[in-house]
Amino acid sequence: MQEISPSLLEAWNTYGKYGAYALVAIGLVVLIYHFLRLASIGDKKTKYDYINKNEINFLWYAFLLIIIGAALYSNTLVEQTGVLWFFVRIFVSSMLGIIAGVVVQNVLKFYYPFYIEKRLKKLRYSPRLSPDGRKMKLLSEEEEDEYLDEGMQAEELAFSVDYDVWIDEVSGYVKIEKYNGRLHALQCSECNYQTLRVMKEEVTRTATNDEDGEMMKYYECSYCGHKERKPFKINRLKPEGEAV
Template sequence: METTSTFLSTWDQYMYVGSVMCIALGVLILLYHEFKVFQIKDLKEKYDYVNLNEIKYFWYSMMAFIAAVVIYANTIATEKIAREGTRWFFVRIFVTAGFAVIAYFVFYSLVRIYYPRQLEKRLARLRNTPRISPAGNAMRKLSESEEQHHLDESQRADGVIHSIDYDVWVDEATGFKKIEKYPAYQHAEECSECGYFTMSIAREEIEKAPTFGEPGVLLKHYKCSYCGHREQHEITVAKLSANAV
């Protein structure tokens, strides 16, 4: 009995330490990510980093927090185990392991479904924050109609055929221009069926190729990774121009 009590007491101490370490790890993961974001000065580079990494690091931290809860749960009812037998020790391990599996899938779904909405808000702020030119002036983001005059033929084609957006920023005092490229397929959109930000471009196909006399038609196929809903949008492709490369 005394040996069992000593073992359980030591076990609880290790579990307390382990849970604290997991919490600390989760916090450190989030702080590391935010520090990396802070280090990046260029807003476009910061946008790309956040877009590619934020959900990943957030999920890593969530796994650390889940592990902390599961480890701490292995200290519950220690007195009952010492009093009624070690079989309850293994029951506790089994129950907490089951909880860990359930929590993993529940939180994985929650992160995948709900967090993209928050991520898109942060990305929108980064994308629309005024850029600063080398001269130190605040730059103006051109409208879609204005930016067409600053894009070359291949960039305009990318915007239609390859689901790529271009933002053009201009320093009106010096004429300095900065063009930023944003692949649309990297972003989730709100699904019209389930309402979650889990709809993205699955593939594209040219239904009708453009000619010098007629515009073409591009089909963009969207699929929701949550509910499986599919949509397709028709995009008109401009006629070929005589000076196209």
Template sequence: MTHLARSLSSLFFLLWLLICLPVTAQRKWTVKEVPDPKSTPSFNYVSNPDGILSSSTVAEINGHLKRLEDSTTDQVAVVVLQSIGKKVPRDFAMELLRYWGVGRKDKNNGVLMLLVMDQRRMEFEVGYGLEGKLTDLVSKQIQEDYMVPYAKQGNYDAAVLNGVQQVVQLLSGTVIAGAYGEAVPDAAIPLDVPAQAPSYGNTPGSGGIINLYQKHVGWGGFWVLLLYVIFFLAGLKTLFEKKDRGQFFDAARPWWFLLLRFLGCYVLLPVIIFGIAGVPVNIFTGVAFFYVFALVATSVTVFRLLAQLRRKEQQGAEDDMMYFYARQLDQRWKQSIANKVLPFPLLYYRERVGQYLTRLKEGMVISDTGSEMRLQEEKQDDNYLTDAQKMEEQLKSVDYDVWAENGGKAFKLHGVLLSSKYSHCPRCNTMAYYLESDRTIEAATYSSSGVGLKVYTCKFCHYQERKEYTIPRKSQSSSGSSGSSGSSSSSSSGSSWGGGSSGGGGAGSSW
């Protein structure tokens, strides 16, 4: 009987597991029930209650976000949930960020990255203080290019880790927000224009700068040398940086390529111009030098990109993806300042990319059913677009290309983000959301802060949101001592968030 009782007990236990496990997997989380990673006395930033992410990935993400908070005071929370029921992920992310208070209260510099598995949806909720860096457009690009492709494969560790790394690099200044163009997920070739290089770095200068200093004439030469030092330090930081900052293709830049580019631009070029040729350093020769500097560096990037495009083609990429890559690169340079000030080599580059586009328009792709798919004319695109997508094309916020079967139902859709004042609507996710007005309700004085009101409207669903914000009070002088102490306390505390909030900035994507 004892053996029978044990067998029955084991059987009932197994039945209980079979009944309870599905219930546990389908738990629907509410904002107040989601475990707060800051509730434990350590530097945690990830809420992973359903165990979707591996422990090693959670630990790596925590390390990235801890270093980010220590260096910038920016706080990023990562939340991965199996289900939130019928709640809209966008609303859930905003409520959770506000409930926890992610980011410093005086800066609103918090970000919440949410993944909801059963809805196959990811959302970035961005505090008002970071909307200038992590814009709606950039948030969408990070999701689509670095996260969605891996999420579609079920590799959620890679999806979340890649997204976190991109956000950290952007907020820490490793990647300039303005340098974000369209990208492919495994890309690794930067499209920086040297004239936009960030002015940071802590590597001391070299004797070349001293020699230039001895030749400078007047204040003009002084400012030229100062700008050169900034570029030199930024170049050294890029040279010794181990992380990839690429956004387009998957081939990492070899160390010898970085070294040759650095020596050519920062050493050989000034030695030839100011040393061998004996050109005096002044404001006029300085402008000419930096123009040649940008021209050389951009030429190297341009010809390398063309080589990568050819390599993609040789690897057998389908015509629709090759066309999409070429469209993205073409659009990226249309938005670039270099496109206006560096006619060569960009004219050559645009011509070559244009040749790719012209040839690929005539190409074909085989669908899953074995039928031929070809690129549709612009007028035929509307047959495959939703009303929201038609509105985006009308507003010139997104341009869609459609590859479809002749007389069939199968088609492929690629959307290229354009330079636009529009962002994604928090309700319908259409890229038709814009700032309609920004006015002062109560002006700031020397004794009190003021209040401003921004009104955002969606041209598609007509959703409207009003966001009040604080206008700092006027001051005659600032010491910055109180701000620094606040920063120190925020970055040194890992047991709580900072009381931040969000005005609704960010973006979402489905996979």
């Protein structure tokens, strides 16, 4: 069997370890940066947006670097000098790295969102503080319309945006927070993964001054393909001149 030069193998093992250490270190730095950045955000809405936009990406990049580093490190532990063994260990460590990457990717894609949803829900509905330090009240869907313009109300009716209105009942200070109505997938009733998303919305009955309307939302699971639909009520129109 053809042998690899001992000096070449030693160099591979030495620099391979250095590369592995560097990749793992960078992955850990990414994780530390993410959690320090998260801890430094005081405003709950800003923290909500940061987690929602960045957390899964940061975790994926960090774990990917760590997995590659671990695979590279494991590749430097075998002492056989044969060329065949050299390529076998590269293949085996690569396959193990790919398997680990697929496992992490699926956990982050299908399971971790459940945990994120709980955190985001807690952040979204935790009491806000006014500039004077008082706890603010979250208005109901009916109460908040007084503080939303026609465009904002139209966005909510279309389920494309959801607004939360917080008010300091002492000073009258109002804070309006905007959330994406389609941002998060629901749990699929068939596969139980959180991959059920709105694909289409259709007004099946137009609201009038005398009767509520109805909107039908069509869902499809991006994992198992399950489809379902749910009706949603559209409040009847208010006659012109009626107080909001």
